[in-house]
Amino acid sequence: MRTIIIGGVAAGMSAATRLRRLDESREIVVFERGSYVSFANCGLPYFVGRVIEDRSSLLLQTPASLASRFALRVHVRHEVVSIDTAARTVTVRDLDSGSDRIERYDDLVLAMGATTTEAIPGEGMPVVTLRSVDDVDAITAVLDGIPSPRAIVAGAGFIGIEAVENLLARGAHVTVVQRGSQVLSPLDPEMVAPVHRALDEAGVDVRTGTTVSSIHAGGATLSDGTEVPADLVVDARGVRPDVRIADAAGIALGPTGGIAVDDRHRTSAPGVWAVGDAVEKTDHLDGRATLVTMAGLANRHGRAAADDIAGAVTAPATPALGTTIVGVLGLTVGLVGWSERRLVAAGRAHRVVHTHPFSHATYYPGAEQMAMKLLIDPETDLILGAQLVGRAGVDKRLDVLAVAMTSGLTASALTQLELAYAPQYGSAKDGINMAGYVAENLATGADRTIQWHEVDAARAAGAVIVDVRTTGEHAAGSIPGSILLPLDELRERHGELPDAPLIVHCRVGQRGHTASRILQQLGHDVRNLDGGWLTWTDGVETGLPRHGSAQ
Ligand SMILES: Cc1cc2nc3c(=O)[nH]c(=O)nc-3n(C[C@H](O)[C@H](O)[C@H](O)COP(=O)(O)OP(=O)(O)OC[C@H]3O[C@@H](n4cnc5c(N)ncnc54)[C@H](O)[C@@H]3O)c2cc1C
Secondary structure, three states, X not given: OEEEEXXXXXXXXXXXXXXXXXXXXXXXXXXXXXXXOOEOHHHHHHHHOOOOOOHHHHEOOOHHHHHHHHXXXXXXXXXXXXXXXXXXXXXXXXXXXXXXXXXXXXXXXXXXXXXXXXXXXXXXXXXXXXXXXXXXXXXXXXXXXXXXXXXXXXXXXXXXXXXXXXXXXXXXXXXXXXXXXXXXXXXXXXXXXXXXXHHHHOOOEEEEOOOEEEEEOOEEEEOOOXXXXXXXXXXXXXXXXXXXXXXXXXXXXXXXXXXXXXXXXXOOOOOEEEXXXXXXXXXXXXXXXXOOOOHHHHHHHHHHHHHHHOOOOOOOOOOEOOOEEEEEOOEEEEEEEOOHHHHHHOOOOOEEEEEOOEOOOOOXXXXXEOEEEEEEOOOOOEEEEEEEEEEOEHHXXXXXXXXXXXXXXXXXXXXXXXXXXXXXXXXXXXHHHHHHHHHHHHHHOOOOEEOHHHHHHHHHOOOEEEEOOOHHHHHHOOOOOOEEOOHHHHHHHHHHOOOOOEEEEOOOOHHHHHHXXXXXXOOOOEEEEOOHHHHHHHHHHXXXXXXXXOO
């Protein structure tokens, strides 16, 4: 039996090595059009920034090491230019000699990854993507040659933001150009505010609502007509599945434009599997086709395809959650599942919980506060999505929430998780438990909340905002028109409050919850501002278009 694998990085190499571990007798051939296989593409930005100093550490394997350990025949600089699914052959071009040859397969694995959008028009300045070792070599060559380089990063998704951070680390002046109204578009606006602040503080020139229209010697012209001087453009304008040879071979694509596969990664063509960024996935929430271009899924699915090829017992592919984490200028941003923006666009009912837990017990030095947002199905109490922005401890909570979503835990069940605690690691009531308590209070009706973007409308309808923080906190900054009535004086002085619907708020929502319980039991119509002052200011200060109403 002869298996050919097209693409020799994450998904392709996982398939190849797993297949070898399952079957010693099979011939396994990998064609990779780039100069390297099995390289750490997720580490590429950090080589630009010299966080990873040793270039060779990005190269996890070589054709020689894969031959000796796994008996793989790996051909770099060999591009598969066409597939004949009827004859079960591929045409391979040796990129050094330019010659083509036909290779036979019994089983074929497509792992071509993703490709970038159309080239930016113009010439006179290097425009480099950030997808390969050759790309980072090209970027570093420009940076090394100029004392104070000026770089444009086109696209502020996860790769673009990593590029920004690492170009700054190399002393470059960076302009980031983003078509949408914010960087990291999967984040909801109130959650992205800290990232915008960090970029501003680092001196990054953030241009939103515009694109790079063209380049010329010494700069670029943006679609809003402005000129940006630059020595280099890093093109991170998003990715799409690289399906060109699959499409040309008549292999079915799905509605997203990715290769369509079943839950065993089989394509429409007999004997052809497809895995990784080139393939569409099934969404965890709605079961529809979706594109998730992350390394964990690529590796997992590559392995599973090998299992299926070898006839090993394998579970059907699990749907994709889209768990994502990115570091930017000391912040950690994590998200899983759907954003509020996406839920609103889909017309899907949801409940929102904002909290601001600390990474560990606040009495132990070094605790750092994060912003956490949970999106919850009001009918089932299932978690629909989560977003976290902070420093220490974000990664741990993100992974707990990803596990909770995978295992179908309700938001209220987060209260029951017995999580690790010693003061330097967590809290006796971890932020995850606390988010569960808030969700449970909403589910049982013990608390009613209002979202930051609903405050203006509520006030216009006659609601009064009551700040239950301390006098000092209020003096340092307050919601315009709010009445100060500190929590500890509430029982005695609540009679001073007007006979109107009340919105109580504190800094993060916790004292507001206590205030809301007191006032509710004293007969007031009261709602607690979800996430408190911190979420409200982050939401309002972004100045971004607001969501539709959440339930
Ligand atoms: C800069 C960067 C940072 C990233 N950071 C993260 C991260 O932190 N976390 C995370 O989860 N994901 C990250 N990703 C995404 C992750 O790398 C991808 O999801 C993953 O590599 C996809 O695996 P794949 O095998 O489908 O595609 P790839 O790893 O891209 O491999 C596809 C390979 O196929 C080759 N190929 C394509 N067509 C042909 C052909 N016709 N013939 C021969 N060879 C061909 C390509 O040259 C390419 O090398 C990052 C990606 C980049 C670019």
